[in-house]
Each structure stands twice: as structure tokens, then as C-alpha cells.
Amino acid sequence: MTQFSVPWIQKSERTNYGFPVKALGVAVFFAIVAVVGYWVAGTLLNGHPVAWLLLVIAPALTAGAAAGAAFFVKTWGMWPPVLLRVAIILLVGAFVASCFGVWAVHMLFEWVEVGAVAHAANDPAVTTWFGAPLTLAEISGAFPEMLPDFLSPLVWPLQFPIVRDVISMVTLIVFFTIVPVFAIWWERKVAGRIQSRLGPMRVGKWHGWAQSPADGIKLVLKEDLVPAEADGPLFRLAPFFAIIPSAAAYMVLPFGATYLFRDLDVSLVFILALLGVEVMAVILGGWASNNKWSIYGGMREACQMISYEIPMGMALLVPVVCVGSLNLRVIGEYQAGGWFSWLAFDNPFTFIAFVAYFVASLASCKRAPFDLPEAESELVAGFLTEYSGFRWALFFFAEYAAMFVVCGLAVILFLGGWHSPLPVAWGDKVIELLGDNLLARGVNGLLFSGPLWFVMKATFFLFVQIWIRWTLPRIRIDQVLYACVQVLLPLTMVLLLGTTLWVWASSSDSSGWAMFDQVVSWLLGLIGAVFPIGFVAIAAHGFYHRRRLVGNLVIDPLPGS
Amino acid sequence: MLAALRPREGTLILPVLLLVSLASTAYGTEGVAGEGATAVTSAAEPGGILEVLSFYGCAILTVVCALGVCASKNIVRMAVWLFGALGAVALLYFLMAANFIGAIQLIVYVGGTLILLVFGVMLTTKSPWVRFEAKRWELIGAGVVCLALLVCLCTVLCRTAWHAAEGAMPGAAVAEIGRSLLTTYLVPFEVAGVLLMIVMVGAAHLARQEKKS
Numbered sequence: 001m002t003q004f005s006v007p008w009i010q011k012s013e014r015t016n017y018g019f020p021v022k023a024l025g026v027a028v029f030f031a032i033v034a035v036v037g038y039w040v041a042g043t044l045l046n047g048h049p050v051a052w053l054l055l056v057i058a059p060a061l062t063a064g065a066a067a068g069a070a071f072f073v074k075t076w077g078m079w080p081p082v083l084l085r086v087a088i089i090l091l092v093g094a095f096v097a098s099c100f101g102v103w104a105v106h107m108l109f110e111w112v113e114v115g116a117v118a119h120a121a122n123d124p125a126v127t128t129w130f131g132a133p134l135t136l137a138e139i140s141g142a143f144p145e146m147l148p149d150f151l152s153p154l155v156w157p158l159q160f161p162i163v164r165d166v167i168s169m170v171t172l173i174v175f176f177t178i179v180p181v182f183a184i185w186w187e188r189k190v191a192g193r194i195q196s197r198l199g200p201m202r203v204g205k206w207h208g209w210a211q212s213p214a215d216g217i218k219l220v221l222k223e224d225l226v227p228a229e230a231d232g233p234l235f236r237l238a239p240f241f242a243i244i245p246s247a248a249a250y251m252v253l254p255f256g257a258t259y260l261f262r263d264l265d266v267s268l269v270f271i272l273a274l275l276g277v278e279v280m281a282v283i284l285g286g287w288a289s290n291n292k293w294s295i296y297g298g299m300r301e302a303c304q305m306i307s308y309e310i311p312m313g314m315a316l317l318v319p320v321v322c323v324g325s326l327n328l329r330v331i332g333e334y335q336a337g338g339w340f341s342w343l344a345f346d347n348p349f350t351f352i353a354f355v356a357y358f359v360a361s362l363a364s365c366k367r368a369p370f371d372l373p374e375a376e377s378e379l380v381a382g383f384l385t386e387y388s389g390f391r392w393a394l395f396f397f398a399e400y401a402a403m404f405v406v407c408g409l410a411v412i413l414f415l416g417g418w419h420s421p422l423p424v425a426w427g428d429k430v431i432e433l434l435g436d437n438l439l440a441r442g443v444n445g446l447l448f449s450g451p452l453w454f455v456m457k458a459t460f461f462l463f464v465q466i467w468i469r470w471t472l473p474r475i476r477i478d479q480v481l482y483a484c485v486q487v488l489l490p491l492t493m494v495l496l497l498g499t500t501l502w503v504w505a506s507s508s509d510s511s512g513w514a515m516f517d518q519v520v521s522w523l524l525g526l527i528g529a530v531f532p533i534g535f536v537a538i539a540a541h542g543f544y545h546r547r548r549l550v551g552n553l554v555i556d557p558l559p560g561s
Numbered sequence: 562m563l564a565a566l567r568p569r570e571g572t573l574i575l576p577v578l579l580l581v582s583l584a585s586t587a588y589g590t591e592g593v594a595g596e597g598a599t600a601v602t603s604a605a606e607p608g609g610i611l612e613v614l615s616f617y618g619c620a621i622l623t624v625v626c627a628l629g630v631c632a633s634k635n636i637v638r639m640a641v642w643l644f645g646a647l648g649a650v651a652l653l654y655f656l657m658a659a660n661f662i663g664a665i666q667l668i669v670y671v672g673g674t675l676i677l678l679v680f681g682v683m684l685t686t687k688s689p690w691v692r693f694e695a696k697r698w699e700l701i702g703a704g705v706v707c708l709a710l711l712v713c714l715c716t717v718l719c720r721t722a723w724h725a726a727e728g729a730m731p732g733a734a735v736a737e738i739g740r741s742l743l744t745t746y747l748v749p750f751e752v753a754g755v756l757l758m759i760v761m762v763g764a765a766h767l768a769r770q771e772k773k774s
Contacts, residue, residue, distance in 0.1 A: 162611070234641060241644075266735055269664040273651075276672025280644060283679050287637055295683060302680045309672070326661075326735055 023070035030063035053157065088206040098174075099452065103445070105167060106259060112158045168261050172250045180400035181212045187466045194470045222389035227290065230386065234288035239391045242281030242398035245274035249405045254329045255451035256418040267328040268320065271409060272313060275364055278402060279305040282366075282383050285395070289386035297382025300372045300477060304363055307484040308370075312360035314492035318353035318499045319343045319413045328409075332417030336449065339421035344414040345524040347517070349499035354414040356492050358461075361406035363480070365399065368469035372477055407461035411454060418454040420447060616656055622649040640679045647671050661735045
């Protein structure tokens with residue numbers, strides 16, 4: 001059994017000694033405050049929501065937190081083995097709980113909207129304290145009947161946009177943090193399997209799932225190094241040019257028709273702009289490191305990104321021409337209705353544009369086979385050579401988060417966004433059968449259209465990116481530029497022209513063309529269906545024969561197996 | 562041991578995100594809940610305290626970064642200051658609900674021109690241009706030009722009869738821009754396109770000739 005030791009916590013046993021007692025004192029104090037506040041808010045202040053929040057709910061939460069902290073510190077030594085034993089349950093539980101949490105917050109927001117609309121219909125002039133238009137009665141009136149009314153003081157602050165913005169932004173930042181943590185572990189596991197080994201297996205008991213959090217803690221505790229000859233301020237600044245754009249891209253990325261933070265009318269261009277800004281980080285990091293490998297990496301990145309932005313943008317214009325909007329939510333909504341209405345199967349040009357976009361997005365995320373900026377066999381680690389610790393972690397967070405963003409763009413623009421491949425008519429049937437209640441909404445969200453579908457599809461393409469990285473060799477810089485300027489660029493130009501003509505032809509009222517369009521769409525849909533079905537079949541075959549060795553090493557059957 | 566941990570760098574991200582999101586909260590966009598959000602407006606209501614604060618934040622950022630461009634002597638640092646100034650101008654555009662112009666500002670100036678500029682600087686690392694020392698006559702000349710520009714701008718600012726735009730921005734701003742580019746302003750648009758094409762062909766020609774010799 002491995003011994004876990006965290007020296008700085010164990011050494012500070014003496015300083016921890018008084019903590020549980022103090023924390024318990026704080027908890028008791030706030031519990032008393034909450035009880036008194038319950039009386040004061042109920043009788044003297046007529047149950048105003050601000051009074052409830054400040055005098056009852058906040059002290060009660062603080063008391064609970066303090067008591068919990070006291071309990072945890074008192075029993076600190078006993079937790080690691082228990083946590084390790086139930087680690088996988090915790091992991092799965094956290095996933096399910098976060099799904100439900102996001103959904104619950106979304107429902108709360110929606111009730112506030114319902115209440116606000118009802119209020120606007122009644123009396124738009126009256127406002128209560130702090131300019132809040134909604135009263136508790138109106139909020140609880142917007143609730144479904146089965147919910148208790150005492151929740152309404154908790155929902156009351158949600159009517160202020162700034163409160164909802166902060167909640168949404170915290171959710172986004174948490175998601176932005178989880179994506180790289182998951183993707184790094186997943187990348188190592190996939191790489192291991194592709195190379196006939198296991199990958200991380202120890203940390204967290206179940207297939208090393210806690211490897212990336214452990215790595216993160218290690219990186220944060222590392223020494224904060226800046227080379228003596230480096231350009232200090234720029235060296236420190238560069239990681240932020242990487243992480244801020246990729247975090248900001250999540251602000252306009254719709255996870256569902258209503259699950260989006262900001263509904264910009266140009267969200268697609270906004271995301272492209274942010275991805276373009278990210279180049280600056282690599283160039284600056286390479287320059288400021290004052291190291292020839294770093295600067296080579298930075299220059300390769302600059303020339304690669306600037307060239308691949310053009311075919312990427314042109315490939316993205318193809319679905320935009322079909323829909324006629326730059327708003328990602330509108331583009332996603334356009335594809336409601338199942339597999340055959342997805343834009344990739346709209347006409348032959350969008351089908352090829354999807355492939356072109358995916359190749360260009362690999363290059364713009366500097367993923368293999370386009371990972372020349374950090375080619376570890378030639379340039380040590382390229383622009384990352386001098387980076388370590390927290391700054392290095394920031395670069396990696398930015399890279400994996402940007403990978404998810406480009407995969408999400410591919411899903412929204414070509415593959416139906418948050419819609420499932422099932423026909424939308426079935427979803428209407430479910431609503432008919434169950435009526436419009438929470439259960440029907442849950443079933444509809446799980447099966448027909450919901451953020452879970454978006455995340456699943458985007459994660460699949462994240463997997464494809466990883467798969468490509470560990471399968472294909474890195475190409476040379478002249479091949480990179482050849483592929484861009486002489487293959488992808490003319491191809492996407494032809495695609496853009498072709499899809500424009502196709503849309504123009506579709507706008508005419510010819511019934512023959514409409515039939516042709518429909519047949520082509522069905523054919524493309526069937527061709528597209530071959531890929532996921534083939535993928536599942538091959539994966540099942542591989543899983544069935546998972547104990548067999550690969551290629552020339554096959555010995556069938558293995559003796560004793 | 563925890564001395565190595567620099568939480569203040571991590572916490573830098575949040576205010577910047579907040580600023581960006583506030584800037585993009587301007588009217589013309591909908592609230593969190595999407596389509597149903599008619600009664601509840603976004604956080605930075607036009608004329609509200611948040612909008613004013615984010616405007617002054619962006620404006621100060623622009624001015625400080627522009628001064629930084631002038632004050633620094635290392636040419637790469639100048640580029641970084643310029644990056645800040647252009648980015649802050651893009652934020653100002655977002656604040657005015659001119660989302661398309663803001664995004665294009667980011668793509669063209671920050672993601673394109675500035676990167677090319679830095680790229681060019683890197684290719685000429687050994688030249689004396691990395692440390693940029695202005696001579697006295699250059700300073701005087703630049704000062705005169707800047708002063709003249711300042712006077713002109715101030716005159717224009719004072720003489721223009723400013724009026725507040727009435728009502729919100731048109732909803733489908735992008736569609737309007739696209740339509741007018743292909744109808745009213747078709748000729749200038751095409752001429753600009755041809756001009757850029759000529760520049761591109763010329764640059765390719767120059768690069769090719771150099772390679773042969």
C-alpha cells in the first residue's frame with residue numbers, strides 16, 4: 001500500500017490543533033444568528049427576500065460550512081483511504097450531479113423568466129427594494145405546483161442579471177477547467193491503448209482517473225522559473241494570451257438552444273477571432289523565452305496558423321451560406337429534425353467542407369500531424385521549452401480547451417449541434433404522451449435535443465483528434481504549407497462556390513430539383529451513417545478480441561488464455 | 562513550499578473575463594435564457610452603471626496601451642502594447658453592440674496584422690530595430706505631427722453636433738452590413754478586393770524573384 005504524505009500539512013499539526021474548536025464556535029454563533037434572524041425577518045421585516053437571504057440563509061450556510069470544516073479537519077487522517085475506495089462512485093456521482101445541477105439552475109432561470117413575463121403583463125411600473133420588479137409571490141407563482149414555496153427567497157436574487165451572469169460564468173469556468181483535466185487523462189489512455197500498453201493505472205484506483213488532477217497539483221507546486229536571459233514580463237504574460245481567448249470562446253458557444261451564455265449575432269466570427277488571437281501567445285512565448293528552439297516553434301506556429309485560418313474560415317462559410325446566419329444558435333436550430341437534416345448531409349459540398357474544416361481545425365489547434373510548433377523530436381518542446389509549472393499548465397489548459405471549442409464548432413455547424421439523430425417527430429410524440437411536465441422535458445432533453453448530446457458529440461471528435469495524433473506521423477513544414485495553399489485553399493474555394501450555386505438552385509421552385517436535392521441528401525446521410533456504424537462495429541470487434549496482440553504479434557489462441 | 566504557488570496570476574483571468582462579458586452584454590443581445598428573455602434585460606443596460614464602468618475601463622486600457630506603444634523601446638514590447646490597445650478598441654466596439662465590427666477588429670488587426678508584424682520582427686532579429694532608439698529630430702517631427710493631429714481632432718470633436726442614437730441598434734446588423742456591401746457599396750467593395758488581389762500578386766511576384774536570383 002502506498003503511503004500518502006503531504007509534508008506541509010503533517011508538519012502543521014500544531015497549528016491545526018485549535019482549528020476545529022474555533023470553527024465549531026463560529027458555526028454555533030452563526031446558527032444562533034440564523035435562528036434570531038428567522039424571527040426578525042419573519043415578524044419585524046415582513047419576510048422581505050433580502051432579509052431572508054442576509055439574516056437566515058447566509059448565516060445558516062456559513063454555520064454549515066464551518067461545522068463541516070471542523071469535522072473534516074478533526075477527522076483529516078481518516079479520509080484518504082475511504083475516498084480512494086469510493087473514488088469511482090464519487091466520480092460518476094459528481095458527473096451525474098453536475099448534469100442535474102446545470103439542469104436545475106437552468107430551470108430556476110426559466111422560472112424567473114416566466115415570473116418576469118407574468119409580472120410585465122400585470123404591472124410594469126411597481127418595483128420593490130433595489131429596483132427588483134419581482135415579488136416572492138410572483139416567483140412562487142411561476143413554480144410548478146409540486147415545489148415548496150420556501151425556495152422563493154433563494155430564487156429571488158436570480159432576477160438580477162448580474163447574479164445570473166456570475167452563476168453562468170462560474171459554471172462555464174468550471175466546465176472550462178474540467179475539459180482539459182478529462183482530455184489529458186483520456187489522451188494518455190488512448191495513446192496507451194494505441195501503443196499496446198495501459199497508460200496511467202494507479203492514481204485514483206480506477207484506470208488512473210485521478211492522474212490529471214494529481215499532475216495539476218504537482219505543476220502548481222513546482223518552482224516558479226523564469227530564465228535569466230528571458231524577457232520577463234512578456235514571458236509571464238504569454239500564457240494569458242493563450243488561456244483568456246480560449247476561455248472567452250466558451251461564452252458564446254451554445255451547449256443547447258437555451259444553454260448559452262451570450263447569444264451574439266456573430267458568435268461564429270467571434271470564436272474565430274478568439275482562436276486567431278491565441279497565436280499571439282505562442283509567438284510571444286517563443287520570443288520571450290530567448291531560446292532558439294522556442295523561437296523556431298513560435299515562427300512555425302505563426303506561419304501555420306495564419307495560413308490555415310483562411311481555409312478554416314472558408315470551410316465554415318459553407319454551412320453559413322446554407323443557413324444565412326452567423327449566429328451559432330440559429331445554425332444549430334436550423335438542423336433540428338434528425339440525422340438527415342444535419343448540415344453535413346445537406347449537399348455534397350457541405351459534406352466535403354466538414355472534412356476540410358476538421359483538417360484545418362487540427363492545424364489551428366496545433367495537433368498532430370500539424371504539431372510542428374512543439375515538435376518534441378526536433379525542437380525539444382518548441383515554444384514550451386522554457387516553460388514549467390503553472391504557466392506550462394495554463395498553456396496546456398488553453399490547448400485542450402481550444403480543441404473542445406473547435407470540435408464543438410464542427411458539431412454545431414455540420415453535425416446537428418445539440419440535436420440527437422432521432423427524428424424530431426418522435427420527440428413531439430413524447431410530449432404528447434407525457435404532457436409538458438418535468439419528466440417529459442427530461443426525456444426530451446436526454447433523447448432528442450439537449451446539451452448532453454452536444455457534449456457527447458464534441459467529446460467524440462475530441463477523441464478523433466487524439467486518435468489521429470497517435471496514428472499519423474508529423475508532416476514537414478513545407479508539406480504543411482503545401483497542404484494548405486495548394487490543396488485545402490482551392491478546395492474550400494470550390495466548395496464555397498458550389499454551395500452558393502446549390503443554395504441558389506434550391507431557391508427556385510423547380511419540383512425536379514427539390515426531388516434531386518432530397519435524394520442527394522438521403523444518399524449523403526446514408527454514406528455518413530456508414531462511418532459511425534463502422535466505428536462502433538470495429539470498436540466492438542476490438543473489444544471482443546482485446547486480449548489478442550496486434551499485427552504480426554498475433555498468436556491465436558494464446559496458450560493458457 | 563506554497564511560495565511557489567502564484568494565485569494572483571490565476572485570479573487575473575476572472576476580471577478579464579468579467580470585462581469581456583460585460584462588454585458583450587450590451588443591448589442587442591439576449592439574456593441567459595435565450596429567446597424568452599424579453600422582460601429581463603442584460604446586466605449592462607444602456608446607460609447603466611456597469612456600462613459606464615466598462616466603458617471607462619476599456620477607454621483607460623486603450624489609452625494606457627497606446628502610451629505604452631510610444632514609451633517602450635523594445636519593438637516586440639511595442640507590439641504587445643499595440644495588441645492591448647487594439648484589443649481594448651475591440652472591447653469598446655462590443656460595448657456599443659457593434660459585435661461584427663468588434664470581431665472583425667480582432668480578426669484583422671489582432672489576429673492578422675499584428676501577428677505579421679511580430680513575425681516580421683522575428684525574421685529581422687539581428688537588425689538594430691529590436692532596440693528602438695528615436696533620434697532627436699525624429700522626436701521633434703513626430704511631436705509636431707501629433708500636435709497637429711490632436712488640434713484637428715479636438716476641433717472636429719467640438720464642432721460636430723453629437724446626437725444620441727434613438728432606440729436600440731438594428732437587430733440584424735450583420736445582415737444589413739452584408740446587404741449594403743453587395744448593393745449600395747458594391748463598387749468600392751469590389752475595387753478594394755481588386756486592390757488587395759493586386760497587392761497579393763505583387764508580393765508573390767517579388768518573393769518569387771528573390772528566390773530565383
